[in-house]
Amino acid sequence: MxxxxxxxxxxxxxxxxxxxxxxxxxxxxxxxxxxxxxxxxxxxxxxxxxxxxxxxxxxxxxxxxxxxxxxxxxxxxxxxxxxxxxxxxxxxxxxWSAMDNTYDRIIIGDRRVDFVEGRAALIDSLVEHFPAEEAAIRRYIELVDETARSAQKFFAGQAMPRLLGRAYHTARPLLVPKNCYRSVREVLEELTQNQELIGVLTGQWGDYGMVPRDASFLMHATVVKHYFGGGSYPxxxxxxxxxxxxxxxxxxxxxxxxxxxxxxxxxxxxxxxxxxxxxxxxxxxxxxxxxxxxxxxxxxxxxxxxxxxxxxxxxxxxVKTSSAHLCIYAGFKGTAAELGLPKTNLWIYPTPHHEANTAAFQADVNAPFPMLYISFPSAKDPDWNTNYPGKSTVEVLTMAPWQWFEKWQDTTWGQRGEDYDTFKAQLQERLLEALYKELPQLRDALVYAELSTPLSTAWFGNYPEGEIYGLDHDVERFRxxxxxxxxxxxxxxxxxxxxxxxxxxxxxxxxxxxxxxxxxxxxxxxxxxxxxxxxx
Incomplete structure (x- = not known):
C-alpha cells in the first residue's frame, strides 16, 4: 500500500x-x-x-x-x-501527461457533445450541435474569459494582511465584472433560453458541486477556462x-x-x-x-x-457545506487499450435540467442519478501498464446528500451494520449498471468494486458532513x-x-x-x- x-x-x-x-x-x-x-x-x-x-x-x-x-x-x-x-x-x-484532445464528453440523452482543446475548437463543437445558438455560444466564451481573468483581482485581497484584505474586499465589487457576483443560470439565461444548451454548457458542474441556479458564475468560469487548453494527469x-x-x-x-x-x-x-x-x-x-x-x-x-x-x-x-458524493472504485482484467477505455471523462445526465434532476434524486433514491462522472485513471497514466500490467481501473461518481447517511455517522468504518451494507450494495449495483450501459464490454471483465459513501469521506478525510469541496461556492460565500x-x-x-x-x-x-x-x-x-x- x-x-x-x-x-x-x-x-x-x-x-x-x-x-x-x-x-x-x-x-x-x-x-x-x-x-x-x-x-x-x-x-x-x-x-x-x-x-x-x-x-x-x-x-x-x-x-x-x-x-x-x-x-x-x-x-x-x-x-x-x-x-x-x-x-x-x-x-x-x-x-504530467496530456489527456485526449477531447477532455470531457457531455452526454444528455442521445446527445453527445465533446469539450475539446482550444477555444476555437470548443466553439466549433458546440455550434455543430446548436447552430442557431452560435452568437450565444461565442458570447458565453467571451464572458467565461472575462470573468475568469478577473480572478486574480478578485482574490488579490487574500494575499494581503487581514485589515488591508478586508478593505480590499469592500472595494472589490468596483474592480471586477458584475458577473462574479451572479449565479450561473442568471448569466446564461441572459444569453439563451435554450435549456438543452444551458445543460451542456454547465455539464461540468460536478467539478465544483453546485447546480447552475446556485453556483457562482465566477466559480463556473474559472473551472471552464481552466480546461480550455485540455486536461492532464500526473x-x-x-x-x-x-x-x-x-x-x-x-x-x-x-x-x-x-x-x-x-x-x-x-x-x-x-x-x-x-x-x-x-x-x-x-x-x-x-x-x-x-x-x-x-x-x-x-x-x-x-x-x-x-x-x-x-x-x-x-x-x-x-455559508453552506458543499456536496457529498458516492464513488465506485472498480478494477477490471485487461488493459485500457484492450477494454477500449478512453482518457476522456464522461459526464452523463438524465435531462438537461440539472436542478430538477438533483431535486428528484434527493427526494427519491430510486430516481435517476442526477449526474454521473466516469473517469479512467489507468488510461490517463502512461506508467500504469508497467506498474499494473493486464489491469484497468474506472471510477464512477455521483452526488448524494449527507442526510441519507447521517444515521450511521456514529458507527465505525467497516462495521456500520447490515442495513447500511444493504443500502450501499443497492447503490453500488445501480452505479455499475449505469457504467455497463455506457461501456457494456466491462460487464464480464469486473474483478473488484468498492463504493465510497459520504461516511467514508467523513471518516478518512475528517469532513464533518462528508463534503468534498469545503464550503459551497455560491455568491454569498464570496461575500x-x-x-x-x-x-x-x-x-x-x-x-x-x-x-x-x-x-x-x-x-x-x-x-x-x-x-x-x-x-x-x-x-x-x-x-x-x-x-x-x-x-x-
Missing amino acids: RRTGRRYRSGRAAENYDIIVIGSGIGGLSLAALMTKLGKRVCVLEQHYTAGGFTHSYEREGFEWDVGVHYIGEVHKPHSTLRRLFDVISDGALK IGGSWQIPDTITPVIRAGGGEVFTYAKVEEIVIEKGRAVGVRMENGDVLRAPQIVSSAGARLTFEKLLPATVRESLGYPAKLKQ QSWLHPITPVPGLALTGQDVVTAGVGGALMGGMLTACAIMGRKANKVMDLVKNWQPQ
Whole structure:
C-alpha cells in the first residue's frame, strides 16, 4: 500500500518548528513547501495513514485509484502559474501527461457533445450541435474569459494582511465584472433560453458541486477556462503529488506526519501557540496554519470560548457545506487499450435540467442519478501498464446528500451494520449498471468494486458532513470578508480551498496566497519563488 509521510509518535516531532500545518491536502502541502523554500522549518500533521488529502491514491486487491485528482488544467503550459507552482513545491519532480484532445464528453440523452482543446475548437463543437445558438455560444466564451481573468483581482485581497484584505474586499465589487457576483443560470439565461444548451454548457458542474441556479458564475468560469487548453494527469498516479512535495519539506528540516490527529489549537494569552494532539502531546510553533477547512477549524479545533468570542457560530451560518458524493472504485482484467477505455471523462445526465434532476434524486433514491462522472485513471497514466500490467481501473461518481447517511455517522468504518451494507450494495449495483450501459464490454471483465459513501469521506478525510469541496461556492460565500487566510487570532492562519475556490488548483493557489499573507510586506518573496524557478 502506498503511503507518504512518517507515522507520528511522541518524541518524533522536533521542538523548534517555525510553522505547524494541520492537514496535508494540497493547500497545506503547497504552503508548507513554499515556506520551507523561504527558510522556515515546517511540521505538517495529517490524521490519515497517508499524506495528500484528496490528492492521495489507495490500493486494494492489486488495483490503485486516485481519490480526488481526476484531471488538472493549465499544467501543460510550462510557464503557467499553476505549473510553475507545482514545479516549485516538487522541485520539478512532478510530471504530467496530456489527456485526449477531447477532455470531457457531455452526454444528455442521445446527445453527445465533446469539450475539446482550444477555444476555437470548443466553439466549433458546440455550434455543430446548436447552430442557431452560435452568437450565444461565442458570447458565453467571451464572458467565461472575462470573468475568469478577473480572478486574480478578485482574490488579490487574500494575499494581503487581514485589515488591508478586508478593505480590499469592500472595494472589490468596483474592480471586477458584475458577473462574479451572479449565479450561473442568471448569466446564461441572459444569453439563451435554450435549456438543452444551458445543460451542456454547465455539464461540468460536478467539478465544483453546485447546480447552475446556485453556483457562482465566477466559480463556473474559472473551472471552464481552466480546461480550455485540455486536461492532464500526473504520471505515476495522483499519489505522486504528495510524494514529490514531501521531500522538499524534509530538506528544510521539516516533516510530514501521518496518524497525527489534532484535537485542538492551543491558545495562550489570546494567541495560537501550538496544537494538542489526540494522544495529549502539545506541539508548539509561533505560526499555526489550518488546512482542515473553515468549518472544522472554527467549529471544533478552536476552543469554544475563542470561537464564540469571535462570532464564528454566526459567521458559519452565512455559508453552506458543499456536496457529498458516492464513488465506485472498480478494477477490471485487461488493459485500457484492450477494454477500449478512453482518457476522456464522461459526464452523463438524465435531462438537461440539472436542478430538477438533483431535486428528484434527493427526494427519491430510486430516481435517476442526477449526474454521473466516469473517469479512467489507468488510461490517463502512461506508467500504469508497467506498474499494473493486464489491469484497468474506472471510477464512477455521483452526488448524494449527507442526510441519507447521517444515521450511521456514529458507527465505525467497516462495521456500520447490515442495513447500511444493504443500502450501499443497492447503490453500488445501480452505479455499475449505469457504467455497463455506457461501456457494456466491462460487464464480464469486473474483478473488484468498492463504493465510497459520504461516511467514508467523513471518516478518512475528517469532513464533518462528508463534503468534498469545503464550503459551497455560491455568491454569498464570496461575500464573506472573514474567509481570509489571516484569522483574528494572532498566530493562526487558514489555507486550502476555503480561502480561494474548490478543486486541486484552487486549494493549491490557496496555499500560495496564505504564504503571501503570512509574509506580509515580504510577500514578493513568495511570488519570486514562482517567477524565478528553474530546473536544478
